[in-house]
Amino acid sequence: MKITFIGLGLIGGSLAKDLRKKKFATELVGVENNRKNAKKAVEIGLVDRTETLVKGIEGTDLVIIAIPVDKELEILPEVLDKISANTTVIDMGSTKKVIADKVADHPNRKNFVAAHPMSGTENSGPTAAVDNLFRGKITILCDQEDSGPQHVALAEKMFQTLGMDVAYMSSDEQDHSTAFVSHLPHAAAYALANAVQAKEDRSIIFDLASGGFRSTVRLAKSSHSMWHPIFQQNCKYVVESLDVYIKHLQEFRDSMKDNDFDKLKDLIISANKIRGILDGENPHFVKNEEKFTKLYTK
Template identity: 65%
Template sequence: MNVTIIGLGLIGGSVARDLRKAHFATHLIGVDASEKHAAEALEINLVDEVLPLQQAVAQADLVVVAIPVDKIRRLLPQILDMIQPGTTVTDLGSTKLRICEAIENHPNRRNYIAAHPMSGTENSGPSAALEGLFEGKITIICDQEKSGPQHLALVEKMFQCMGMNIAYMSSDEQDHSTAYISHLPHVVAYALANAAMAKENRHIIFDLASGGFNSTVRLAKSTPSMWGPIFQDNKQYIVESLDMYIKHLIEFKDSILNNEEKMYELMENATKIREVLNGSNPSLIKNEEKIIKLYTK
């Protein structure tokens, strides 16, 4: 099977590594706007060749789009214009509603599967690609009823061979859910990094920084050119999640100042997240909606 991957950074490159290892792809074709990244991807054997977009799409049985979400919205209709009748197209963007709206009425809409694999690191570029990045993680497939069954089955098979579990929801539900569990943590990391950078004598802070600070602020190393468009695409739900987070910050601040007993209650309640993340309490993780309710209580 010929697989064309558009965008040879962390996500696209990691997909390429897994598809090659699983023998899912017999030939990997790359497309990247950066000549440097394209050359690097060839050098480290992420792909077999790099071609211009139209040639790469024309030769593909499956097209995987792994570029920033604003660029996906602009490029996806063109890709669907170029494909052969049997070609399958999927994207890996972190937001889905506006992308799906951009091709809602396209004549080749059924060739397209909207997907979001929930995995990544703060690093970028072809050299950041990791084999096994997606193993054991969840990918969300959105609005699957709008996709042709043969195209849906191919993309499901791709994610399964990468070791992923699959969840299904509407594109709007996806954006709402990921605002809390993916996008909000990135906003918080950027804000925390800026707060530390704004502190006088900040070199002392960074000299003292260890595991807690480093793990919390790690996401602030993520590329703004990727995350800025995500924040803009999903601003409604991200602002909603931020308002809820700010409410809880204020409540915690007030408890520290005025009510020590309440402070401990808030901390004890927060530790229940361990049960959700470890899967030790099925009643708490029955579905995505209940996880979101933990954040919006």
């Protein structure tokens, strides 16, 4: 199998790394506009070689698009224009509705599988690629009824090879859900980083910064070239998630402002319940074959 990776940063590079290790393909080709990144990707063995877009997707079995979502709006239709009849195209974008709508009427829409692997770090570029980035994580396949069954099957096989669970949602459901669990945390981290940097005595604050602060604000190091278009494409649901978050922040603030420390204690205890949910103690959140589809679809 020949796989062509469009974009060789954290996601594309980590995919290439693990798929090579799993011997999922015999040939790995990269398409990367940044010459420095293209050279580095070959040097460190992420791909066998890099090509132009046209040459890179010629005769390929699988195209993986792992670039910022604004660039994908330009590249995806072009890729679908040029692929052979049997080629599968899978994207990795964090937003889905705008992208799915862009190619809804494309003659080769059936070749496209809209996916979002829920994994990543704040780092970027080929050297950010890491082993086992996706193992034990969830990938969301969107609007699978609009994709050919053979293309969905290949996508499922690839993600399962990476050790991922597979969930199924509509593009709109995906955007709504990830606004809360992915996009909101990034927005909050950016806001927190700006709030601390706005302090006049910030140098002292940073000297005192502990592991807790660093882990909380870590996402603020994420690239603007990736996250600005994500917020732009999913602004409706990100605004909704921010409104909910701000409401709860105000509740915390007001409990202290009003010296209502019993209320503050109740808010903290309520928040502590997230531990049980994340640890799988709540049976309604347990992932298993019987409940998995029900959990992630209407």
